[in-house]
Amino acid sequence: MTFAARSAAASAAAFFFLAAPARAADPQLCAACHGPNGNSQIPANPSIAQQPRQFIETALYQFREGNRKNEQMSPMAEKLSNAELRELGKFFSEQKAAPPQHKTGAEAAAAGPGLAEKYNCVQCHGPKLMGQQHIPRIAGQQYDYLRVQLHLFKAGKRADIDGNMTSAAKSASEQELDTLADYVAGLSPQ
Amino acid sequence: MKKTIAVAIAALFAGSALAQQAAGDPPWKQGMNPEQQKSTLHPFAPHMTGRDAKELPVSSLKVPAGFKVEVWADGIPEARSLALGDNGTVFVSNRNAKSIYAVVDKGGKREVKEILKGLDAPNGIVFSKGTLFVAERGRITRYDGIEGKLDSPGEPKVVVDGLDPDRQPGHFWKYLALGPDGKLYFNIGAPGNIVMPNYMQASVMRVDPDKGVLETVALGVRNSVGMTFRGKELWFTNHARDWLGDDSPNDTLHRVALGAKSVPNFGYPFCHQGDIQDPQFGKSRSCAEFSKPAQKLGAHIAPLGLRFYTGKMFPAEYQGNIFIAMHGSWNRTVKQGYNIMRVKVDQQGHASAPEPFVTGFLQDEKADPPMWGRPVDLLVLKDGSMLFSDDYNGILYRVSYSK
Numbered sequence: 001m002t003f004a005a006r007s008a009a010a011s012a013a014a015f016f017f018l019a020a021p022a023r024a025a026d027p028q029l030c031a032a033c034h035g036p037n038g039n040s041q042i043p044a045n046p047s048i049a050q051q052p053r054q055f056i057e058t059a060l061y062q063f064r065e066g067n068r069k070n071e072q073m074s075p076m077a078e079k080l081s082n083a084e085l086r087e088l089g090k091f092f093s094e095q096k097a098a099p100p101q102h103k104t105g106a107e108a109a110a111a112g113p114g115l116a117e118k119y120n121c122v123q124c125h126g127p128k129l130m131g132q133q134h135i136p137r138i139a140g141q142q143y144d145y146l147r148v149q150l151h152l153f154k155a156g157k158r159a160d161i162d163g164n165m166t167s168a169a170k171s172a173s174e175q176e177l178d179t180l181a182d183y184v185a186g187l188s189p190q
Numbered sequence: 191m192k193k194t195i196a197v198a199i200a201a202l203f204a205g206s207a208l209a210q211q212a213a214g215d216p217p218w219k220q221g222m223n224p225e226q227q228k229s230t231l232h233p234f235a236p237h238m239t240g241r242d243a244k245e246l247p248v249s250s251l252k253v254p255a256g257f258k259v260e261v262w263a264d265g266i267p268e269a270r271s272l273a274l275g276d277n278g279t280v281f282v283s284n285r286n287a288k289s290i291y292a293v294v295d296k297g298g299k300r301e302v303k304e305i306l307k308g309l310d311a312p313n314g315i316v317f318s319k320g321t322l323f324v325a326e327r328g329r330i331t332r333y334d335g336i337e338g339k340l341d342s343p344g345e346p347k348v349v350v351d352g353l354d355p356d357r358q359p360g361h362f363w364k365y366l367a368l369g370p371d372g373k374l375y376f377n378i379g380a381p382g383n384i385v386m387p388n389y390m391q392a393s394v395m396r397v398d399p400d401k402g403v404l405e406t407v408a409l410g411v412r413n414s415v416g417m418t419f420r421g422k423e424l425w426f427t428n429h430a431r432d433w434l435g436d437d438s439p440n441d442t443l444h445r446v447a448l449g450a451k452s453v454p455n456f457g458y459p460f461c462h463q464g465d466i467q468d469p470q471f472g473k474s475r476s477c478a479e480f481s482k483p484a485q486k487l488g489a490h491i492a493p494l495g496l497r498f499y500t501g502k503m504f505p506a507e508y509q510g511n512i513f514i515a516m517h518g519s520w521n522r523t524v525k526q527g528y529n530i531m532r533v534k535v536d537q538q539g540h541a542s543a544p545e546p547f548v549t550g551f552l553q554d555e556k557a558d559p560p561m562w563g564r565p566v567d568l569l570v571l572k573d574g575s576m577l578f579s580d581d582y583n584g585i586l587y588r589v590s591y592s593k
Binding site (some may be wrong): 089162 | 215216217219227228230232233234235237238239240241242265267286288359558559
């Protein structure tokens with residue numbers, strides 16, 4: 001993330017914290033970091049629009065329980081009840097994903113589909129990589145975010161509800177993961 | 191540690207057709223053959239926040255004529271094992287989550303409280319003489335006088351520790367049951383799908399809660415997550431290995447007479463369901479050397495909690511029957527289970543083939559997911575009605591009967 005984007009995010013977040021309405025589960029509170037209706041404008045932050053409901057709920061649960069940790073996100077999840085997590089899951093799963101902000105390079109466009117087959121990405125994330133159940137949509141996700149997460153999984157450092165994703169990332173090389181991020185980030189969510 | 195195990199497994203399979211496992215694979219993938227690497231079958235993740243019973247097709251559940259099934263309590267994420275307190279408190283455990291819940295009846299309104307937090311896979315619970323025993327991955331603890339202090343149970347006393355010394359992946363969450371001898375019975379499962387267990391694994395063990403000394407009750411048990419007693423007999427369910435096809439091997443029901451001189455071995459990893467040799471480990475062994483299950487229950491059907499019905503509410507023909515909660519198959523292209531089954535047993539211990547009792551969670555046997563709920567454990571209440579838990583949604587249901 002650029003410095004400008006980072007400080008914009010920080011001040012937006014600060015604004016929202018100051019002006020925080022009583023309800024911690026207000027989806028407007030998420031816009032500062034996850035963009036309008038959950039479509040992130042910040043390269044390092046994930047879009048949460050049109051993610052499967054169970055994935056959003058599970059991710060929020062993981063942050064709240066301290067199983068997944070992030071300076072910005074953990075405090076947001078800390079005070080939410082299960083009912084609120086479900087409400088947020090429902091809301092963001094029903095928002096439409098915006099077109100991708102990333103343009104896939106020629107090499108990744110050629111190699112991507114084969115790698116996504118080879119490493120079974122499509123088996124779990126779905127034929128169009130739109131996610132299902134507790135598995136996230138990765139089509140059209142922020143490129144920087146995808147890259148970071150994939151390398152974290154490979155290093156065994158990203159929280160993982162069932163060990164499946166860590167195992168998938170471990171089978172691919174660092175370079176293949178970069179190619180996959182480049183490919184997946186440019187796919188239109190549909 | 192993870193790494194050592196992957197290496198050990200790779201070494202075990204070196205030179206065999208099964209040596210395909212990628213390093214760091216989760217335990218459920220272990221034992222796939224090369225063609226199965228592209229399989230889309232996978233275990234199902236529960237809704238970790240629970241789901242609102244109002245949003246679910248509860249009215250599609252079916253029971254035999256005269257019976258009724260209804261939601262008894264929701265908002266208990268990942269509801270697993272059940273135990274009943276002397277004052278009527280229903281205790282509910284978790285597996286992937288970390289809590290124990292208490293459901294208390296307050297003038298007809300049920301209140302759900304999270305009474306213990308931050309535990310390590312606290313799947314096993316038993317209530318006895320005022321004490322709640324909790325089996326976590328690595329230890330069994332006791333909370334004395336629990337019903338008098340649900341709001342602040344305090345620190346537990348340790349009954350036994352060191353049950354999971356290696357902290358490796360595998361079937362190490364525990365079921366807990368109280369024997370007629372006052373001892374606590376529990377499982378230590380196999381560390382993978384089909385792996386050579388060490389001396390403490392793939393077993394049913396027991397511990398005297400006053401002395402903390404362990405004894406082996408049964409061996410060759412891949413993973414039992416349901417146990418109960420009839421007089422001096424232990425009955426338990428067992429999950430057989432995966433990746434040998436849709437119809438084989440069967441998950442099983444077992445009976446062990448307490449006080450027998452030798453410890454029965456039910457065959458894992460050499461022999462499954464009493465009569466199928468494992469294609470790899472069983473090559474040079476015979477099923478004849480192993481004890482047999484009391485009944486085959488269906489392949490991959492995932493039997494969990496079981497209870498003998500001895501309550502006063504259900505018709506006489508149900509007396510002494512076993513009810514078994516089938517969590518349902520994932521390692522099968524056409525799914526089955528996701529129901530409560532009924533098994534009739536005679537005094538000699540012969541068990542009938544299971545027949546469905548509560549059905550309707552399975553919606554489409556070829557869909558992913560195929561079901562909207564998954565039964566885990568059972569509990570007969572004082573009035574003779576029966577509760578069962580559903581960890582997929584975090585809901586308890588009650589089955590009752592009236593003429």
